[in-house]
Amino acid sequence: MRRLLVTGAAGFIGSNFVQYWLEAHRDDHVVALDVLTYAGNLSSLDPVLKNSKLKFVKMDILEGERVRALMEREQIDTIVHFAAESHVDRSIHGPDPFLETNIRGTHELLKAAKTVWLTGGGSGPYQFHHISTDEVFGTLAADAPAFTEETSYAPNSPYAATKAASDHLVRAYHHTYGLPVTTSNCSNNYGPYQFPEKLIPLAIVRALEGKPIPVYGDGLQSRDWLYVRDHCRGIDRILEKGRVGETYNLGGGAERKNIDVIKMLCSKFNAMFQSDAGLRSRFPRCPAADGGDTASLITFVRDRPGHDRRYAVDAMKATLETGYGPAESFETGLGKTIVWYIANEPWWRSVMDGSYKEWMKQHYSG
Ligand code: NAD
Numbered sequence: 334m335r336r337l338l339v340t341g342a343a344g345f346i347g348s349n350f351v352q353y354w355l356e357a358h359r360d361d362h363v364v365a366l367d368v369l370t371y372a373g374n375l376s377s378l379d380p381v382l383k384n385s386k387l388k389f390v391k392m393d394i395l396e397g398e399r400v401r402a403l404m405e406r407e408q409i410d411t412i413v414h415f416a417a418e419s420h421v422d423r424s425i426h427g428p429d430p431f432l433e434t435n436i437r438g439t440h441e442l443l444k445a446a447k448t449v450w451l452t453g454g455g456s457g458p459y460q461f462h463h464i465s466t467d468e469v470f471g472t473l474a475a476d477a478p479a480f481t482e483e484t485s486y487a488p489n490s491p492y493a494a495t496k497a498a499s500d501h502l503v504r505a506y507h508h509t510y511g512l513p514v515t516t517s518n519c520s521n522n523y524g525p526y527q528f529p530e531k532l533i534p535l536a537i538v539r540a541l542e543g544k545p546i547p548v549y550g551d552g553l554q555s556r557d558w559l560y561v562r563d564h565c566r567g568i569d570r571i572l573e574k575g576r577v578g579e580t581y582n583l584g585g586g587a588e589r590k591n592i593d594v595i596k597m598l599c600s601k602f603n604a605m606f607q608s609d610a611g612l613r614s615r616f617p618r619c620p621a622a623d624g625g626d627t628a629s630l631i632t633f634v635r636d637r638p639g640h641d642r643r644y645a646v647d648a649m650k651a652t653l654e655t656g657y658g659p660a661e662s663f664e665t666g667l668g669k670t671i672v673w674y675i676a677n678e679p680w681w682r683s684v685m686d687g688s689y690k691e692w693m694k695q696h697y698s699g
């Protein structure tokens with residue numbers, strides 16, 4: 334039986350992970366920590382908030398002393414560290430919070446774990462699992478092989494640079510102090526509860542509202558897409574089978590160009606609206622509501638500065654060592670995601686509050 338501390342638990346992947354874990358490991362205790370930035374929403378934990386094995390704590394990982402006391406009080410033996418500033422575009426506009434949370438926050442957490450676990454007199458076993466990204470490896474040429482765990486770090490955005498720095502700190506705490514750590518570097522996630530500033534939920538929400546769907550540059554950049562539940566299973570496999578001190582790449586084996594992602598999404602909308610009168614009356618502004626083509630909303634906009642052209646992940650190490658493998662194809666995962674957003678309109682409306690509207694106004698003209 335584990336006693337987990339999950340940081341960033343009210344964010345996109347964190348909330349999916351907490352829900353997954355409580356289902357898959359019914360005897361475990363989970364302390365869900367989150368400071369609730371614009372990206373953190375307690376409503377994302379609604380389905381499990383009444384579960385007696387879960388405790389939610391509003392706390393900033395930058396407050397290391399409070400985190401240390403919490404770990405002692407709750408006898409935490411496992412940390413799964415998601416908390417971060419995570420949006421590349423925001424890191425370009427204002428990098429400072431990224432340095433604070435992603436670098437200094439991770440360091441506060443490492444210090445707390447070191448104090449409690451290595452000098453606290455408990456017996457363990459302990460595990461600090463750090464959630465990172467494939468973006469630390471930089472960009473790939475069109476014909477280059479996918480990132481492996483041996484690929485050199487070459488982060489290009491302020492976000493990626495801060496995640497790279499946090500990975501190095503995690504590694505150093507293992508190498509220098511013997512802190513039992515594992516790290517996973519994952520590709521782009523999508524699925525329920527993703528904040529509608531990232532490509533897929535942004536496109537879904539804007540299609541439902543009949544607003545332009547912004548595609549950066551020529552739209553030929555590609556990403557490797559992983560359904561969030563498969564990411565959660567992958568983290569579980571690493572907690573179970575991963576070797577201490579190792580890093581594991583996790584990917585979906587679903588590399589797609591951005592424009593193809595959006596076109597697939599639009600054609601799914603067209604088909605769903607054609608066969609469902611209820612959808613047509615709930616979302617009358619979507620072009621498909623009166624027989625039009627949702628793809629008519631696609632609008633090419635100015636490219637992101639320093640935009641990485643291509644990410645692709647080789648997850649063979651995780652597969653061989655831990656049995657990792659995604660269950661969803663991109664087609665099935667995208668379908669489930671669209672269905673979830675249609676069924677959970679109150680969730681996305683509630684998170685698109687004043688600060689979201691302000692960001693959208695500044696960032697996208699029109
Ligand atoms: P998110 O932005 O949806 O959620 C981040 C959460 O962290 C929010 O709930 C926020 O309130 C919380 N948080 C931020 N600063 C905090 C602080 N100082 N103290 C406590 N909580 C704080 O992000 P996400 O997409 O769920 O990503 C989670 C992790 O996974 C991040 O570390 C990210 O780098 C990594 N990752 C994400 C993806 C992806 O595609 N989304 C891919 C690979 C890796």
Ligand code: TYD
Pocket residue numbers: 421422521530531532533535547548549554555556591637
């Ligand atoms: P995003 O979801 O922000 O993830 P990341 O930058 O971490 O990969 O973006 C995914 C891809 O989609 C990326 O190449 C940028 C592109 N993109 C758009 O074309 N339009 C948009 O409005 C957004 C948010 C992203």
